[in-house]
Amino acid sequence: MSSDPVHYKPDDSMKSPRFVGVRSFLKLPMVTDLEHVDVAVLGVPTDWAVGYRPGARFGPEGVRNASILLRTYNPALKVDIAENLSMVDYGDSPVWPGYHLETLEKIQKYLEPVYQADVVPLIIGGDHSLTMAELRAIHAVKGKVAVIHIDAHGDVLDDYYGGIKHFHGTVFRRAVEEGLVIPEKSVQAGMRGSIHPCDVGQAEELGFNVIPWDEMSEMTPQEFGERVRSIVGDTPVALSFDIDFIDPAFAPGTGTPEPGGPTTFEAYKYLRAIGGLNFCSMDLVEVAPNIDPTGVTAITAANTCFELLSLLALSKREGLLGKKTTLGEES
Numbered sequence: 001m002s003s004d005p006v007h008y009k010p011d012d013s014m015k016s017p018r019f020v021g022v023r024s025f026l027k028l029p030m031v032t033d034l035e036h037v038d039v040a041v042l043g044v045p046t047d048w049a050v051g052y053r054p055g056a057r058f059g060p061e062g063v064r065n066a067s068i069l070l071r072t073y074n075p076a077l078k079v080d081i082a083e084n085l086s087m088v089d090y091g092d093s094p095v096w097p098g099y100h101l102e103t104l105e106k107i108q109k110y111l112e113p114v115y116q117a118d119v120v121p122l123i124i125g126g127d128h129s130l131t132m133a134e135l136r137a138i139h140a141v142k143g144k145v146a147v148i149h150i151d152a153h154g155d156v157l158d159d160y161y162g163g164i165k166h167f168h169g170t171v172f173r174r175a176v177e178e179g180l181v182i183p184e185k186s187v188q189a190g191m192r193g194s195i196h197p198c199d200v201g202q203a204e205e206l207g208f209n210v211i212p213w214d215e216m217s218e219m220t221p222q223e224f225g226e227r228v229r230s231i232v233g234d235t236p237v238a239l240s241f242d243i244d245f246i247d248p249a250f251a252p253g254t255g256t257p258e259p260g261g262p263t264t265f266e267a268y269k270y271l272r273a274i275g276g277l278n279f280c281s282m283d284l285v286e287v288a289p290n291i292d293p294t295g296v297t298a299i300t301a302a303n304t305c306f307e308l309l310s311l312l313a314l315s316k317r318e319g320l321l322g323k324k325t326t327l328g329e330e331s
Contacts, residue, residue: 006036009082010072018068024089025064025124025305026072031088034117038321039312040090041122041305042114044107047288048100049129049168051160053255055288056127060092062253062289062298063124063305070302074310077272081306084313085321090114090121100129100166107133108140115141115280120312120321122305125285127255128155128168131240135180138238138281145280146185146235147172148228150271151242152258154191154210156202168255168286176206183207185235187228189216189270190245193258213261216270225273238281239308241271243301251300253292264300271307275314279321282308 011027024030025041034040043060050056072082081087093110095103107130114121115138123134128151138145149155149172156173159165166174172188175181184207191203192213203210209231216224248257250264262270287301315321 007086008037008088010087013068013071023064023068026067026070026087028087028089030091032090034114034119036086037088037117037119038085038316039087039122039309040114040119041087041124042090043092043124044095044126044130045092046095046103046107046125046130047127047255048098048103049166050127050255051167051169053288053291055253055290056125056255056286058289059126059285059287059301060124063284063287063301064089066295066298066302067305069299070306074306076268077275077310077314079310079313079317081309081313084316085309087309104129104133104136104166108137111137112141120279121281122308122312123281123283124305125283125287128171128240128242128285129166130285131171131283132166132174134281134283135175135238136178139180142236142280144180144182146232146237147175147181148186148232148237148239148274149188150190150240150245151188152190152192152213152244152261153242153256154188154199154203156206157196157199172208173202173206182235184209185232187211187231189224190261192260217262221269221273224270228274229277232277234278236278236280239279239283239311241282241284241304241308242286243284243297243304244286246300251297253288253290253297254286255288256286264303267304268307271304271311275311276318276320277311277315279312279315282312284308
């Protein structure tokens with residue numbers, strides 16, 4: 001990253017009330033020039049590929065609105081995201097409502113310049129299908145990556161409804177088939193609940209390292225972090241966090257809620273344990289504020305984004321963020 005003195009930060013909420021001004025994420029400046037930028041927060045308002053409850057198209061708006069409550073210092077990780085990261089709100093990707101495959105192409109083209117600039121995007125969805133465009137964009141610019149996929153569901157189904165190949169539950173199968181990820185360097189964690197019989201063992205057959213919630217919940221966060229690091233190593237990694245990983249008692253506003261998961265506090269402890277990796281992309285998906293009138297899901301999602309930014313701040317402090325690294329071999 002550039003050492004130029006230009007450094008983008010949030011507005012100071014002690015100088016002006018939080019409810020004043022445009023609701024960018026964390027009240028960051030709205031900037032599309034990526035010079036001197038470490039992290040670009042951006043929205044992907046799409047949910048045309050969900051199988052049950054729609055509403056994730058409103059996720060970026062809801063998370064931005066809730067983010068005005070955030071501050072910049074993470075006492076658990078002892079890092080200030082504003083001091084360590086030059087951050088901007090990059091706006092929203094263009095989408096075509098009702099045209100899923102075309103929307104994936106638009107998202108990919110929107111993201112490619114971000115990766116070309118060696119900026120890490122924090123992508124706020126939107127349903128999980130957007131991760132396909134994210135991984136295609138990374139691959140087009142840099143090559144294969146490892147994935148840390150934290151979710152209640154594996155998203156490795158082959159198809160939906162007798163032949164639909166691109167849906168929010170097929171993403172990581174398609175990513176392996178297209179040669180976008182390195183499955184043996186990747187981790188899927190948090191899966192639980194009832195599943196389709198055809199889904200049993202599919203992630204492992206594709207080569208992913210799977211840590212289901214029953215196993216994960218018996219691990220300390222430190223043990224989880226060590227396990228993930230032993231798999232990923234220094235491979236550049238994209239982190240994909242589905243809000244339904246968190247128990248719906250704490251985040252009910254999501255399309256396919258899955259009871260029996262972690263509390264918000266527990267989820268954050270596991271996230272904090274995987275700091276210091278070579279992150280090249282992050283996303284948070286499946287937030288549907290319209291089906292949570294309390295607003296707690298958007299608040300939880302905004303704070304999850306803060307935890308993700310804290311991980312990026314740690315990577316920046318350790319010289320990993322924006323590191324000119326050759327990613328995996330081209331397929």
